Amino acid sequence: MKMQAIRYVLLKWIDILPFDGGDVPLQSALGFLKTVSLSAAITVWVTAGSLAAEQPWDVPAWLRGHIGEGEGQIARVVLQRARALYLRKVNEGVVKNPCYFAMDATRPNYLSDGRLGDRFYVICEANQSFRAIPAGHGSGRDLKGVADFLNGRECAKNFSNAMNSNLTAGGAYVTRETKTSFKGYYRVSTKQDAILIRSFVQFDGEGETANARQRAIGGHAAVSLKGVCLRKDPRSPYANQNGYVPFGNLVDYSGGRSDGCTSWSRSDAGQIIPLLKDNPTTVYIYPESHDIEAVAQAIAARQSPSRVGLYWSAFCLKQIASPKFWPKEVLEPILAQYRKDHPEPPPRPPPVCKEP
Secondary structure, three states: OHHHHHHHHHHHHHHHOOOOOOOOHHHHHHHHHHHHOHHHHHHHHHHHHHHHHHOOOOOOHHHHOOEOOOOOOEOHHHHHHHHHHHHHHHHOOOOOOOEEEEEEOOOOOEOOOOOEOOOEEEEEHHHOEEEEEOOEOEOOOEEOOOEEOOOOOOOOOEEEOOOOOOOOOOEEEEEEEEEEEEEEEEEEEOOEEEEEEEEEEEEEEOHHHOOOOOOOOEEEEOEEEEEEEEEEOOOOOOOOOOOEEEEEEEEEOOOOOEOOOEEEOHHHHHHHHHHHOOOOOEEEEEOOHHHHHHHHHHHHOOOOOHHHOOOOOHHHHHHHOOOEEEOHHHHHHHHHHHHHHOOOOOOOOOOEOOOO
16 A cells, blocks of 8 residues: 555656646756746656656556547546545545546537437446446536636536536545435326435545535536426425425436536436445546646647647547636636626525416
8 A cells, every 4th residue: 555655646746747846856847948948848748747657557457458538438647547546545544435436527528429428437446347427517607798618518628616617626536425305396297296306425625626515516416406386285295384395397417517516317326326325435537727737738839739648538629629727716706706796686485386
């Protein structure tokens, strides 16, 4: 385990070399190079990345077979970081779960042919299990005339760790408690109703994702009730003090976007969430802010990210042109001012249903 911890530290140290030079001599040198030539800085960054790739990170042979950028595969950098995070948390005694998760938010969520893209990974090394499944990304918002950081359904262009941004923030997370709540009733046939009870797995982050709990970031099924009204049903165990229960239309947005959380299909959530009951594990979401900035800088310098050793889904890069990270220090003041200038109306209770 000591070797695993050392390996993680080395990988994370190499990850940050090209950015914001500090007390580390090589960081300072890279900071100087960036002021001289963007191309030279990217070249040094790639050299450091190559050295990291050459480190012996003992991925089992069966798991190496899943590495790649094709459908159902996981990119090398995503697996490398997800595995390093998991091993570190195991070494710290935080995680004992035999499985860990990763997500590649640079891949498409919704494919042009109607299929959902597999980009969330469930990896259980003890039983040599690897699954790739769909997962939603943060929708973002369009503050008309102020700032537009809205994402499309297909690919994510914008990322942020800002409160109320509705955007995905890449980085390290650990799953925590699961909260299960009653959402209401919905119609499944002319004579039958069903109950929607949805579970939410809270994520705790670190570094740039440290505000995950404050942002209510976690994982849940991509289902909700829309058009909710209150129906009289005093016999229901969920009825309020006046004998009413919420009733609405079930909406499955598996191929859509979330408020910044990781959303799964209802069936996938039913398999994932039970794995986490009183048994936390790690979730690594790619890309982090420095990945986004490096890719954006390469594109601005008219360089192909892949040719200079950077990773982004080629399909989505064509769709978004260039990604952008919105730091909370920049975006939160904009959002606060927008709320002040455009106050929301006071919340109103759902109306009483017109039909029985």
